[in-house]
Amino acid sequence: MLITPANYAFAIWGLIYVGLIAYGIYQLRPAQRQDPAIQTVNRWLIVACFAQMIWIGLFTLKYFTLSIPAMVVILGCLIACYQALNIGRPARRDGRRPAPRGHRRWYAQYPFSIYLGWITVATVVNIASALYAADWSGWGLSDPLWTQAMIAVSGLIAALVIWTRRDIAFTLVFCWAYGAIAVRHSDSSAIAGTAITAAVLLLGGLIFCRSKAKLKRQN
Numbered sequence: 001m002l003i004t005p006a007n008y009a010f011a012i013w014g015l016i017y018v019g020l021i022a023y024g025i026y027q028l029r030p031a032q033r034q035d036p037a038i039q040t041v042n043r044w045l046i047v048a049c050f051a052q053m054i055w056i057g058l059f060t061l062k063y064f065t066l067s068i069p070a071m072v073v074i075l076g077c078l079i080a081c082y083q084a085l086n087i088g089r090p091a092r093r094d095g096r097r098p099a100p101r102g103h104r105r106w107y108a109q110y111p112f113s114i115y116l117g118w119i120t121v122a123t124v125v126n127i128a129s130a131l132y133a134a135d136w137s138g139w140g141l142s143d144p145l146w147t148q149a150m151i152a153v154s155g156l157i158a159a160l161v162i163w164t165r166r167d168i169a170f171t172l173v174f175c176w177a178y179g180a181i182a183v184r185h186s187d188s189s190a191i192a193g194t195a196i197t198a199a200v201l202l203l204g205g206l207i208f209c210r211s212k213a214k215l216k217r218q219n
Contacts, residue, residue: 002143002144002146002147002185002188002191003124003125003128003147003150003151003181004125004128004129004181004184005125005177005180005181005183005184006180006181006183006184008180008183009176009177009179009180009181012114012118012173012176013118015114016111016114016115016118019110019111019112019114019115020111020115022106022107022111023107023108023111023112025107026103026104026107026108027041027042027108037084037085037086038108040080040081040084041081041084041085041108041112044077044078044080044081044084045077045081047073047077048073048074048077048078048081051070051071051073051074051077052070052074054070055067055070055071055074058070059126059129062133064126064129064130064132064133064134065130065133065134067126067130068126068127068130071119071122071123071126072123074119075116075119075120075123078112078115078116078119079116081112081116082112082113082116085104085108085109085112087109087112087113087165087167088161088164088165088166088167089165109169110169113167113168113169113170113173114169114170114173116170117158117169117170117171117172117173117174118173118177120154120157120158120174121154121173121174121177124150124153124154128150144188144190144191145190147185147191147194148190148191148194151178151181151191151194151195151198152194152198154174154198155174155178155198155201155202158170158171158174158202159201159202159205162202162205162206162209163205163209166206166209166210166213168206168210171202171203171206174198174199174202175199175202175203178195178196178198178199178202179195179196179199181195182195182196182199
């Protein structure tokens with residue numbers, strides 16, 4: 001399964017858990033208990049945590065195909081949290097006030113951006129694991145070519161988020177994953193080159209979108 005990154009990439013879970021602990025403390029503050037967005041996030045996060053426990057059990061027992069629905073539930077819950085926190089958007093279309101900056105950015109928005117970014121990558125890896133375990137032929141295409149295709153698909157997902165949200169943390173998670181894929185498959189110029197190219201393009205796209213948004217605000 002060539003899409004799997006180098007082992008060091010999974011150290012990001014430490015950062016994710018630190019972020020969730022920070023969010024747990026943040027949402028206990030009196031001001032946040034009355035915040036509808038925080039309450040929405042809490043409900044979805046509880047579901048995501050239960051789904052993740054189920055996923056860990058299934059994946060550990062190598063029920064890769066059965067683990068996909070659990071992963072999809074986690075992904076869906078985190079997307080709902082991401083939208084509730086209004087990450088990457090200064091104001092809602094319904095006219096409500098923008099999400100507050102400062103503490104919310106560090107203790108809520110960044111943690112969920114990182115968490116969602118990694119789960120998005122993990123969903124692709126999860127599906128690849130299930131296909132690999134099922135001895136899928138890949139319609140006759142080589143493993144490196146399918147790996148390149150999966151990197152491209154995940155990169156398009158990240159590009160969509162960059163275009164609509166200009167999310168730095170989310171983008172850096174993908175670059176982290178692509179860097180680890182390149183390291184693990186440094187012996188394959190096709191895979192390593194595709195991973196590095198994808199990371200560079202995402203960073204370039206992020207810089208372009210944020211610069212464009214800044215110029216628009218100034219004008």
